Amino acid sequence: MSRIVVTGIGIITAIGETADENRDSLIHAKTGIGKARFFNSRYTGQLPFGEINQSTELLAEKLGIENNIATRTDLLALHAAKQAIIDANLSKEDLSGNDTALIGGSTVGGMCLTDEMYADANAAGISNSPYLTSYSNSANTSFLQRYFNVGGLVNTFNTACSSSANAIMYGARLLKNGLAKKVIAGGVDSLSKYTVNGFNALMILADEPCRPFDSERKGLNLGEGAAFLVLEREEDASGKRVYAEVRGYGNSNDAFHPSSTSVEGEGPYLSMKRALEVAGLSPEEINFVNAHGTATENNDETESAAMLRLFGTPPDFASTKSYTGHTLGAAGAIEAVYSIISLQHQEVYPSLHFTQAITATGLSPITTYKQKNLQHIMSNSFGFGGNCTSLIFSKM
Amino acid sequence: MYIHQHICISPQQTNGVVDLEAIHPSSAGKLLALEPKLGGVPPGMLRRMSKAVRMGIGAGLPLIKEVNVDGIIIGTANGGMEDCIQFLNQIIDYEEGLLTPANFVQSTPNAIAGQLSLITKNRAYNATHVHNGLAFENALIDAKMSLAEKPDTQYLVGGIDEISSYNYNIDQLAGWYDSTKSNEDLYTSTAPGTIAGEGAAMFVINNNAAAALGRIDAIEAFQSMDQEQVEARFKNFLSTYNTDINHTLFISGENGDSRFLPGYTSCELAIGSSIPVVRFKHLTGEYPTSSSFALWLACQALAEQSLPAHFYKNEHNLTQIDRVILYNQYQGLQHSFILVSR
Known part of the structure; x- marks a missing residue:
């Protein structure tokens, strides 16, 4: 069976608009969470956010998108996908080939335009809204397909906060099954009144920078961002720079509750276990876990319980959501990029704002930057609806 | 499968x-x-x-x-x-x-x-x-x-x-x-x-063939605004997967929108004028996942070996249905071909 390798990466988050900028912030423990400048909501001044420090207009201008039909979500996706495509040196012919697939993941999609969507959903008669085909959570993937003229299979996942992890898993499987020769896979979400009010109604937004795995954690911060990977089979990537192997992936449904994880972390345990099975690895071979680590009461305790159950003594782990905030559907892809650059540079990045372990589990994330021999990194993404996905990236 | x-x-x-x-x-x-x-x-x-x-x-x-x-x-x-x-x-x-x-x-x-x-x-x-x-x-x-x-x-x-x-x-x-x-x-x-x-x-x-209602032989799905490209890919799909077009039914996603009729017609012509064309959106209306109804209808056609007359676009003399080819498109952008057989 062919090995699936990463030949291109692209990313934009609150801590940088390239992989290098993101790495620099991670090394220097520079968080992107703070006061939002561009996001317009009643909560803008009250809650911290992981906002990308650029207006939608500037993003459009820098990407050379002149018309006003692209949403912020579309633009963030384009920014990251374009980087990944250039990085992997995909030509126009590569992109338009029937065997190049584009797989996205998003939860908010075009609903970052909450007010516009409200107006159009309730409008009577004729509307001149330019956004009528922009609201769906797959609109950003179609936007990319048209921009790059991608010729093969196109898909979008929405499994809530594991969406883009599933997009990467699906992309790797398309290659393994011979249904594609090149895959662009990732995800995007932007700040939206929709999700801010939803998470606020669930009372899981912290009014301070989030503290993943801390016993006094108060909830999550919402963030925004996008990341895409270019995946190819090893034999098709000869001569190319190869970042890492997509070694394993596992998916499970926790089957417990629509918006919280079971106490014993059954879904997280099974997704991690299945990823190890696909990778052909034993738990002790995992050198680092990029945890889901949202800093909610429920997630951090149940994810810890699942790690304890699977690993006995878990390897080093951290949550980069203390830098980016929770980027929802984009988180799986963003954290995939972080796992890949960790492997590339043989270093791990500290979790921020942690002081004291959760009493029930006693697990502490790493809190200082360190260089470390890394062969295999696991990245977790868990979402509403019970959707749990774990990915394993390995050094080539 | x-x-x-x-x-x-x-x-x-x-x-x-x-x-x-x-x-x-x-x-x-x-x-x-x-x-x-x-x-x-x-x-x-x-x-x-x-x-x-x-x-x-x-x-x-x-x-x-x-x-x-x-x-x-x-x-x-x-x-x-x-x-x-x-x-x-x-x-x-x-x-x-x-x-x-x-x-x-x-x-x-x-x-x-x-x-x-x-x-x-x-x-x-x-x-x-x-x-x-x-x-x-x-x-x-x-x-x-x-x-x-x-x-x-x-x-x-x-x-x-x-x-x-x-x-x-x-x-x-x-x-x-x-x-x-x-x-x-x-x-x-x-x-x-x-x-x-x-x-x-x-x-x-x-994967069990025994007592199955139908076998899905092929699925192709992609986006294109170029009708000629869609037709070319449909022809390619037919030549790749469908060597025999006897006893074959074509299920079309035709939905009454005048803008999309030429696209459906070009695929009907590509498959050959002797193949009966079945339409279904007068039963379902249009929605993004209507191809799931079309697949159910294909199973129905294979099981019953016939469908009521209102489904057929033209007169036909099909007495045996061994395979069904589905073509559906959504909003002129998303296209899919599915081949189902007994």
Whole structure:
């Protein structure tokens, strides 16, 4: 069976608009969470956010998108996908080939335009809204397909906060099954009144920078961002720079509750276990876990319980959501990029704002930057609806 | 891969005792699905479900209550759109005041696959594909890969979408719907726009040939605005997978929108004028995952070896149906070909 390798990466988050900028912030423990400048909501001044420090207009201008039909979500996706495509040196012919697939993941999609969507959903008669085909959570993937003229299979996942992890898993499987020769896979979400009010109604937004795995954690911060990977089979990537192997992936449904994880972390345990099975690895071979680590009461305790159950003594782990905030559907892809650059540079990045372990589990994330021999990194993404996905990236 | 059981909830009598002769009329440009009574769902849960979730549970739960499946794979463009906009309305109407989270939690498209797994305590593979007119096709491709990876498994695969008053409004403003059209004279229209529809069709799929309802031989799904390219890819699909076009039925997604008729016609011509053409959107209306109904109809045609006359576009003398080729497109952008055989 062919090995699936990463030949291109692209990313934009609150801590940088390239992989290098993101790495620099991670090394220097520079968080992107703070006061939002561009996001317009009643909560803008009250809650911290992981906002990308650029207006939608500037993003459009820098990407050379002149018309006003692209949403912020579309633009963030384009920014990251374009980087990944250039990085992997995909030509126009590569992109338009029937065997190049584009797989996205998003939860908010075009609903970052909450007010516009409200107006159009309730409008009577004729509307001149330019956004009528922009609201769906797959609109950003179609936007990319048209921009790059991608010729093969196109898909979008929405499994809530594991969406883009599933997009990467699906992309790797398309290659393994011979249904594609090149895959662009990732995800995007932007700040939206929709999700801010939803998470606020669930009372899981912290009014301070989030503290993943801390016993006094108060909830999550919402963030925004996008990341895409270019995946190819090893034999098709000869001569190319190869970042890492997509070694394993596992998916499970926790089957417990629509918006919280079971106490014993059954879904997280099974997704991690299945990823190890696909990778052909034993738990002790995992050198680092990029945890889901949202800093909610429920997630951090149940994810810890699942790690304890699977690993006995878990390897080093951290949550980069203390830098980016929770980027929802984009988180799986963003954290995939972080796992890949960790492997590339043989270093791990500290979790921020942690002081004291959760009493029930006693697990502490790493809190200082360190260089470390890394062969295999696991990245977790868990979402509403019970959707749990774990990915394993390995050094080539 | 083979289809073993299926349940189809639609605006017509397709669930339980199937009657495809009598057609329920559309009203104000919409065809609403007939919902069954849901058994086995806790009342508190039922009360909070959107129609999309109820249809998904109604079609999916009976199939997996007795049979254990190794994955639940759902295609839905919108999931619980009605809940989504209800929550959206609350945000604006109450100026982002303190809201109740019920609509928010129900609004995520993965609520259908999530609730099915929750009710049956199924902790296996669970996926929700939302890519509009290719959402169901991707669910099928996902199942196909799953069966290649683990041959002795089986999967629940389904396509579901609901009409919500809000997505109807947005799609109508965008020119996709014409509320003056009806399903009685859908195909004679020479104007743009079609009628809206909804439904849920679910299938249990595995690798066992014995007693199967149909075999899915090939699926191709892609995006293109170039009709010539679509036709070329359809021809290529036919030459790759279909060596014999005797005893073959062509199911077309023709929907009465004048803008898309040439595309469907070019594929009809590509397959050959001797092949009977069957249309179905006068039964279902248009929705992103209507190809799941078309797949159910293909199984029906293979099982019964005939379909009522109203389905056929032209006169035909087909007495034996061995294979069915589906072509569906959504909003002129998303195209899929599926080949099903006995």
